[in-house]
Amino acid sequence: MNISSAFYDFRNRNVQISRWRLSIDPLLPLVLLLLAWALSSRYYPEMLYLSAAWKYWMLGGLTAVFITVSILIHELGHSSVARALNIPIERIHLYLFGGMAELQHRPHAARQEFWIALAGPMASLGVALFSWVMYALVLDPTFMAWYFFRFLALINLLIALFNLLPIFPLDGGRLLRSVIWAVNGNYLRASWLTKRAGSFIAGLLLLLALADYTWLQSDYVIFSGILALYMMYTWYSGRYELNYMPSAGDLIRPAPEAETTQALVEQLMPPREQLLKRCIFPVLEHGEPYERLIIEGKVLNSAADDISQLPAKPAVTGDFIDLDEPNSWSSSVVYNAEWIPVYHSGRVVGMCDAKELRFWLQQNENAIHLWLPRTGKGIT
Incomplete structure (x- = not known):
């Protein structure tokens, strides 16, 4: 080092x-x-x-x-x-x-x-x-x-x-979910089964602790009671992640009233400029959506760079999401960056976590309605 x-x-x-x-x-x-x-x-x-x-x-x-x-x-x-x-x-x-x-x-x-x-x-x-x-x-x-x-x-x-211990979010719980996920091929189903298994194991530990306190009265009764209560708390706190099903607003970082690309970058990125290299930004100065131009974040050194001096190129499939064009956010689309611009009604409304979007669409095609414009939280 x-x-x-x-x-x-x-x-x-x-x-x-x-x-x-x-x-x-x-x-x-x-x-x-x-x-x-x-x-x-x-x-x-x-x-x-x-x-x-x-x-x-x-x-x-x-x-x-x-x-x-x-x-x-x-x-x-x-x-x-x-x-x-x-x-x-x-x-x-x-x-x-x-x-x-x-x-x-x-x-x-x-x-x-x-x-x-x-x-x-x-x-x-x-x-x-x-x-x-x-x-x-x-x-x-x-x-x-x-x-x-x-x-x-x-x-x-x-x-x-x-x-x-196979109780989420402990490593054993994640191992259990990964095994179920590998067997049935669906993350959401695996998460649900992991939650049920964790509740059963945490409840069993609590019953064993009560049995120890009531009948066995071993030298480890205090330890077993603390462990059981902590496992119940662990399962209770971890169930939120296992229940997580994002809406559009959860994966889109809004960009209200951003009129220039420079303003969009400065609005969304600081103080985490390490995100720049993982982004594709729209060029807002060229009359989208009819001429979609983009700038790759990897050419930016900081949010303060003069974007007008940087090379732009025409957008292709995988460079953006248009909420009015379902083909642009199909689970079959391979996105070209982790964060990409989102269009709705002919204007840029924010930046989307594209990897998360593709993952959730792959895992639950039945929930694709969550991405229709009328349901997008923060999308107007």
Whole structure:
């Protein structure tokens, strides 16, 4: 990594390392401090004897930091496979009790979702295996590092197993949906079945926890209760994504009253100029729709470029969507950029997320009426 490729954006709490953008929850340092305190005052004193309190704090603090590093490695596993499958990463976000790799667009094939979902647990298992080798084969209990690697092996194994639970949006839930999707060929049906399976498993965990509390009364009753409640919450929060069915307005970024291409670019793109290379812009100065001219965003260096000096070319199928021409937004159309102009009643009304549009049309041809002009949210 070049030093120049890393910086910290204090306003947005983002760390940029080469091509990776990392955002951190502002309360995460507080959680790390509490975790370091618990490890240094409760866990490690029961495991080994050290001659000074600062040594416990050093060991506890290092362990707390590496738990976060383990979560980051888990998310980098997802991100690396996504990039290998040509799905760009928007950012990796670390929050209080986990992390999330945000993709720029959803996987559009079952195999993509399967490998991206599996990569995180596999990365965690890799860290667990390395840690096990260190404490089981390399070190012995006379070293402080032996206790550190033993704990790290256990926590990464738990991270992997927890994420493999088949409840969406955990990795196991995404793996389940990808398998169902591959079998029946339909994303929407697979999402519905995944939601039903997740509700059954979360309910079963809750019943087992109640049985443990009522009859078994094991030493793990508190843990099983917390796990069951958290799984119910996980399923409840994930059901919104599984139910998601976009309308036209969800995939179209409106451009009200944009009179020039320059104004359209400046209105839609800042502060995310990285979107420029993934766009095709209409030339608004040449009397559309009768003469549709376009400018490819890859020739723009920033939203402030003088577009009048850049080369324009006639639009072809795949360069635009006209809501009055269904053939321009058929699922058989291959779009030439991720974001393309949308026309309605002879004028440009916004920019469309073309990859998402094509995906949803392929998955549900029966819902094609959602794209008729009269139903488009924000389209007038």
